[in-house]
Amino acid sequence: MNGVISMNNLPGIYPDLVVLLGAFAVLALELLWPQKGSKTRVLYVSMAVLGLGLLGLGARSWGMPQEVFPGFLRVDGLSGMAKFILLGIGILTLAAGKSGSRNLGLDHAEYYALLLFALFGMMQLCGSVNFLGTFVDLETFSLAMYVLAGFNKRLAGNREAALKYFLPGAFAAAFFLFGLALVFGATGSVRYQDFVTAWQSPALREAQRALMLAGLGLMLAAFAFKVGLVPFHFWVPDVYEGASTPVSAFLSAGAKVAGMVALLRLVGLVADPLDFFQAGPSSYALGRVLLLLSVLTMMVGNLAALRQKSVKRMLAYSSVAHSGYALVGLVAVLGGHSPDGASALMAYVLVYVLMNFAAFGLVAALEAGWPQALLGRPPMLEDFNGLGFAKPVFGAALALAMFSMAGLPPTAGFTAKFFLFKSAVEAGQVGLVVVAVLNSVLSAAYYLRLVVHLYMRPAAREAGLPLFEGWGAWMTVFCALLLLFWGLLPQSLINLSQAATMGIWH
Template identity: 35%
Template sequence: MAGGMDLLLVLPEIVLTLLGLVVVGLDLFYLRRKERDGAARSGWLGYFTLVSLVVVSLASYLVGPRSVLQRYLPDLFGQLLLRNAAFGGAFRVDGVTQFFRVVFLLAGALVLLLSLDRNWGDHEGEYYGLLVLSLLGMTLMAAAGELVTIYVALELTSISLYLLAAFDFRRRSIEAGLKYFLFGAFSSGVLLYGMSLIYGFTGETSLEGIAQGIAQVGGLAGLLEPGGRGLLLGIVFLIAGFGFKLALVPFHAWAPDVYEGAPTPIAAFISTGSKAASFVVVVRLFQVAFGSAGGTAQWGQWQGWRGLLAALAVITFTAANLMALPQRNVKRLLAYSSIAHAGYMLIAVVLASGEGLQALFYYLFAYVLTNVGAFATVVAISRHIGSEELEAFAGLSKRSLPLAGALTILFFSLGGVPPLAGFFAKFWLFWATFKEGLYWLAGLGLANTIIAFYYYLRVLKAVWFEAPAEETPVVATDAVSVTLLVTTALVIVVGLMPQWWLRFLEGAVRALAAL
């Protein structure tokens, strides 16, 4: 019976696995055979994958805590009510897992929607299949409860994205995929070495077991003793490895080139889904496994991983914002913007309060919506004009008022203008930081928000106040229009009702705190 319950808890992941196989199988055994018979591809495989992702996202609320099955069929699923772990604790289905399943699947659906009007030719099956497999890896990362599961899920996500980054088959895209692979492979090696050190010194791969091992050593004080320095080194290696995955400074060198060279929908996916998945793992690791080694980030008293992550956050958002200022390519500008936002979100990991984690999860949701929408505007401009440079955005308000309006809302959200989702994400984050007494960290974050606003306004100045190179109207495709409509509407709605979303996230934070 326990095995059946385990399988029920991982039902969305099972469905995603089957979907990936079905998509590749349909392309290989049906569409290619039809092509050999002289039939043209109609593009329905992408729509089939999109509808399937929507169904899976709805099905993700059938299982787990406070699920539909628990609420309406308690007699049939009573045992499931008492369980939120599967396969010996390697897989956890709590509020965090459920929330991020939906976030990842929403991001994947929006990116897939952006990809529908691209001609992938004979490779559409591989493209959509890899997209589904990367989503599978992300959902597994959100649910992982021990180191081996974390590593396997991370590699499943990463390998899929390496291939997708090079999927344009142009020199720039292939270079982006190769660069992403080389940096990613190095960071995976760093992570694996750190995990091996932690396992070697604790004898555990489960997060709770690692926490007990660190407590037995004596917490932070014990890690500084000769007998605990190997464990401390393992934690440092994990910080460096995830620094690469999150593109934190100074581990960020791959991000601008990869974002610029990869297909724009995939650049959007790497900057949102992949980043959110890595943050979920970082939160579980540092809040659950390494909690007793946290130390403090108070000014002049920096200790433990909290002090180290606070310094890394400040270096990241300051350097990224300064490097974004001279950028003329909008995709590179969004890459540096993404790095800066990772620095802001890292502040929430430093905080010891549940309010900080609520702010992080809200921030991630708002960031995913806003960034996918921002990249959608780049898709519309580059497909019509053939350029991603700032000059291509000049006079956009005179060529497509709806597109200019959507871009303005999304960039204002990235900058933190009320009452949009981006404003409340920053407000709750800095307010939680201020309440915890980390005034220096909140102050530097706010100052950097002002710096960042300059380069967002530079793009908007070109959109609204500069003369267009030509007067031909810019017409977005249906796929881009729907993506912009969904993301812009949600950015406004999530911003107008922040308290509702924060209350929704309370359960997820409580579940994490209970571990």
């Protein structure tokens, strides 16, 4: 059974394959039958592909974990939920760029193909249980992302953004490979399962354990780069600001979902059976490193966001800070006592995606309505002046997303943080929770600044800047409604994330 790759297993990854084939189909379609102007045809094809993927995902029950390619790829609740979120992200990204795709610089068929390629890599990553496979998936989505980041040539700093993303990205890949080599040297295998067997074996020597942990630590660093953890976050603000708005939204949400799921699987390798912090000095060190990363990421992200005037830069630093909160869940997983850490993490990631798209959706709608003269300038906080009263529905939706980001009830942002903090307290990490709540206060200071501009400043011109009331703006409303719903009635969100993480390890 081991290592047999058989065609019979392909239905297990049907959604992934649909996305991959869809990417090729989009390329071929545009090559054979090009469309002038705003490429709506490939957009609808891409949407249909993603919808098909969701259907395929829904057809399978998530309850039965299965190694589709044994020792390589796993299909379980976790990968199911992650792929569900990722496909949703794909649809939301397409919606954000639908109206005014010219203004956003997305009127190229290659954009849609690259988006699907990146999604394919992310989806594969969520199921990977093999170090080598993880590396390949990571690079698959990264390569597509490098190009996407440099796609909108109208934007100032776009090229620079792509390069700033690419160079450290290459470093991260090297980190990962080096870590992989160390693990392979210690265990003689690239499979997660063999790692766990070696880790739990009573014959494991401390030197071997240290080597395995060092390898894991290096891989962690690579993921720290991908999801933008401090101190590997320097590319984040420039890339988010320099890239086209839907791409920034896709990058922040997609890379975070895939990266966090992969991190969860990696950390899960050493977490479950023992009380991690008791397991030995090197384990203790890894736990401390994660804790420190979490604290640093929250603090630096929030402090830096306080000073931003450009909305996309602010959202970039906010995204960094949110990675720090998500890490609280990982630390709770390592604490070992709480089965809730992983579910809290997944719930948090899902809610973050919604908040993020609510915010970026309206930024994109704003840019989509901009006159030609303004194109290429990053949207500033001032551009939102008076929007709240000029466009009550969209303004309220954005304000709700901001309150949610700050973690105020009755929004899903509160629910997710509550879940996260609860799991961390259960794992004994009260100190970390105190740091996290203090950070929430800090973050409220800048999230509410956008609310101030929405409602408490007079519009610069008579009706403010025009807002394009297209798909992007309505997407914000959709996300905001979902945030409100899960803020008031969180049971379904909890059920979803708990079902996804039930029995994910071993």
